[in-house]
Amino acid sequence: MESGIFFSSYAKDMALRRTHAQxxxxxxxxxxxxxxxxxASNYQLTLLNQIGIAAIGAIGxxxxxxxxxQISLGQGAFMAVGAYTSGLLAKNLGLPFWVAIPIxxxxxATVGAFFGIPSLRLKGLYLAIVTLAAQQIIxxxxxxxxxxxxxxxxxxxxxxxxxxxRVNGEFRFYWIILFxxxxxxIFTVNLFRSKVGRAFIAIxxxxxxxxxxxxxxxxxxxxxxxxxxxxxxxxGALIAHYRTIISWERFTIETSILYLAMIIIGGLxxxxxxxxxxxxxxLLPALLNNFGRAMSGTIPALDRIIPFLQQGLFxxxxxxxxxLEPEGLVKIWRNIKDYFRLWPFSY
Amino acid sequence: xxxxxxxTLSGLTNGAVLALAALGFVLIYxxxxxxxxxxxxxxxxxxxxxxxxxxxxxxxWSIGIVVTVLIAVALGVVLERAxxxxxxxxxxxxxxxxxxxxxxxxxxxxxxxxxxxxxAFPSFIPSEPIKVxxxxxxxxxxxxxxIAAVFLVVFNLFFRRSSEGIAMRAVADDQQAALSMGxxxxxxxxxxxxxxxxxxxxxxxxVANILGVSGNISGLGLQVFPxxxxxxxxxxxxxxxxxxxxxxxxxxxxxxxxxxxNSIIPFVVLVLILMVKPYGLFGQEIIERV
Numbered sequence: 001m002e003s004g005i006f007f008s009s010y011a012k013d014m015a016l017r018r019t020h021a022q023x024x025x026x027x028x029x030x031x032x033x034x035x036x037x038x039x040a041s042n043y044q045l046t047l048l049n050q051i052g053i054a055a056i057g058a059i060g061x062x063x064x065x066x067x068x069x070q071i072s073l074g075q076g077a078f079m080a081v082g083a084y085t086s087g088l089l090a091k092n093l094g095l096p097f098w099v100a101i102p103i104x105x106x107x108x109a110t111v112g113a114f115f116g117i118p119s120l121r122l123k124g125l126y127l128a129i130v131t132l133a134a135q136q137i138i139x140x141x142x143x144x145x146x147x148x149x150x151x152x153x154x155x156x157x158x159x160x161x162x163x164x165x166r167v168n169g170e171f172r173f174y175w176i177i178l179f180x181x182x183x184x185x186i187f188t189v190n191l192f193r194s195k196v197g198r199a200f201i202a203i204x205x206x207x208x209x210x211x212x213x214x215x216x217x218x219x220x221x222x223x224x225x226x227x228x229x230x231x232x233x234x235x236g237a238l239i240a241h242y243r244t245i246i247s248w249e250r251f252t253i254e255t256s257i258l259y260l261a262m263i264i265i266g267g268l269x270x271x272x273x274x275x276x277x278x279x280x281x282x283l284l285p286a287l288l289n290n291f292g293r294a295m296s297g298t299i300p301a302l303d304r305i306i307p308f309l310q311q312g313l314f315x316x317x318x319x320x321x322x323x324l325e326p327e328g329l330v331k332i333w334r335n336i337k338d339y340f341r342l343w344p345f346s347y
Numbered sequence: 348x349x350x351x352x353x354x355t356l357s358g359l360t361n362g363a364v365l366a367l368a369a370l371g372f373v374l375i376y377x378x379x380x381x382x383x384x385x386x387x388x389x390x391x392x393x394x395x396x397x398x399x400x401x402x403x404x405x406x407x408w409s410i411g412i413v414v415t416v417l418i419a420v421a422l423g424v425v426l427e428r429a430x431x432x433x434x435x436x437x438x439x440x441x442x443x444x445x446x447x448x449x450x451x452x453x454x455x456x457x458x459x460x461x462x463x464x465x466x467a468f469p470s471f472i473p474s475e476p477i478k479v480x481x482x483x484x485x486x487x488x489x490x491x492x493x494i495a496a497v498f499l500v501v502f503n504l505f506f507r508r509s510s511e512g513i514a515m516r517a518v519a520d521d522q523q524a525a526l527s528m529g530x531x532x533x534x535x536x537x538x539x540x541x542x543x544x545x546x547x548x549x550x551x552x553x554v555a556n557i558l559g560v561s562g563n564i565s566g567l568g569l570q571v572f573p574x575x576x577x578x579x580x581x582x583x584x585x586x587x588x589x590x591x592x593x594x595x596x597x598x599x600x601x602x603x604x605x606x607x608x609n610s611i612i613p614f615v616v617l618v619l620i621l622m623v624k625p626y627g628l629f630g631q632e633i634i635e636r637v
Binding site for chain 2: 065071118121122124125126128129130132133134136137140143144253257260261264268305308309310311312313314315316317318319322323326
């Protein structure tokens with residue numbers, strides 16, 4: 001029966017995986033993600049791919065909102081910047097997707113940093129409203145700059161190829177998404193062990209105190225916007241090449257809200273929470289859809305109201321999580337672990 | 348000149364509705380520091396309840412308005428009690444997300460009951476073309492401006508003369524001081540939400556009367572943000588003046604410039620205002636000191 005987890009060296013305390021249980025879970029997770037595509041059906045792979053793409057965006061948003069405390073309602077628009085940049089580079093210049101995606105991510109990082117400039121003067125509610133304006137303005141530019149983006153029409157992107165092979169279908173794209181997701185996770189987890197990441201957290205906890213301690217607020221806030229937008233842009237670019245057809249409707253304020261919901265439900269300021277939240281928000285509507293299709297034989301009216309049920313459930317889930325477990329799925333998972341670690345003497 | 352007058356009038360109509368929505372928004376923010384992202388859905392609920400009572404059940408419009416307002420008040424009280432009160436003291440992001448969740452839920456409920464198709468609203472306000480200063484306008488717009496103006500005056504009086512209104516301003520000013528003067532802060536929060544829902548419902552009825560009922564009404568909720576930022580988040584006269592300015596600006600850009608710029612111009616104004624004067628025209632400046 002243990003009374004706590006203690007470390008006798010700094011190296012152990014700084015390690016990313018500190019306990020045996022964590023190491024075992026990591027190995028199990030690796031085995032899972034490598035073997036699952038060989039067994040999963042096409043539909044299950046579609047869901048997995050959607051979760052992977054969403055998780056990258058959720059981690060990106062969590063860097064900004066969960067770790068640095070800057071609320072952004074403009075992630076949908078930043079995602080659109082990534083998607084359209086990557087798509088247009090591949091379509092008009094014929095760049096391969098593995099060149100277009102990084103370029104698009106850097107472009108989005110620049111755009112994100114630009115819209116982060118008001119964050120120097122504005123905090124909290126006011127910043128949320130400015131990013132809302134960014135969302136509307138970018139969306140307007142995309143729908144009205146017909147000459148480049150095709151306006152309200154969908155943008156069709158050539159299917160990605162790698163080493164002369166077409167990367168189409170869920171199975172092949174799975175590995176690309178997995179590669180990007182793993183890089184994102186490794187980068188983010190390490191970011192918060194570095195000086196920059198600690199500066200982000202200091203800004204979240206008390207920005208004035210952080211400045212007194214020598215954190216350059218303007219620089220680090222812009223850096224947070226840029227880093228976050230980089231991954232959000234990466235998500236957008238991946239969506240563009242995964243779907244090979246995109247339109248502005250995929251990147252409205254609803255998308256921004258969806259990603260905020262993911263990190264709230266998963267857990268603010270937690271990388272694993274972002275992944276849980278992404279999985280939850282992708283699976284919930286899918287499960288409801290399946291349920292509706294299964295029941296439509298007995299209740300015919302159900303087919304018509306399924307989209308509304310999804311919307312309503314989305315609202316209810318957000319409200320319930322905020323009231324009952326504001327720290328999200330990560331906290332629930334931790335509670336479960338604590339329960340079993342102390343079992344049968346947990347109270 | 349004719350076009351100018353036309354645009355001014357439709358701008359004023361739009362502005363009056365925006366002002367009503369913004370008024371409720373400011374009320375909630377003043378009393379409880381919550382940004383209500385569900386304000387547009389309050390408009391939506393008001394419009395559809397009125398539609399159901401008058402259009403589907405065939406009630407007289409005067410009874411319809413009274414019952415709609417009562418339902419809106421009840422909705423405000425229930426939401427405050429069930430959802431917002433447990434959230435007191437939570438960080439800003441949670442408060443924003445909880446109202447976003449509410450907006451999604453309310454929209455889902457409305458579309459489940461009434462569907463998403465646009466329906467004709469049982470117009471109770473006469474809509475005849477008349478000549479005003481040489482321009483042809485329809486009377487329903489004039490009525491809308493008139494109704495909105497009456498409500499704005501009533502609210503102004505309420506805040507200046509009635510003891511409830513003064514108590515509300517006291518809570519907005521300093522919650523602890525208000526508590527020690529014997530004001531029930533919980534009651535004030537519930538009042539803020541119910542009045543806010545009621546004003547929004549009236550705004551929704553006015554919009555629906557002019558444009559018909561559809562899910563698009565809730566889109567007005569987003570346009571409330573430029574209005575309140577322009578006027579100052581915690582200023583009631585600011586909400587009115589901001590609403591009228593944004594309404595006029597939209598009408599003029601829509602009429603003279605085009606390109607769909609009228610949908611985006613409020614947000615450009617919003618960004619500019621925040622860059623230059625973050626607390627708006629009439630908002631209270633908060634200076635942070637260490």
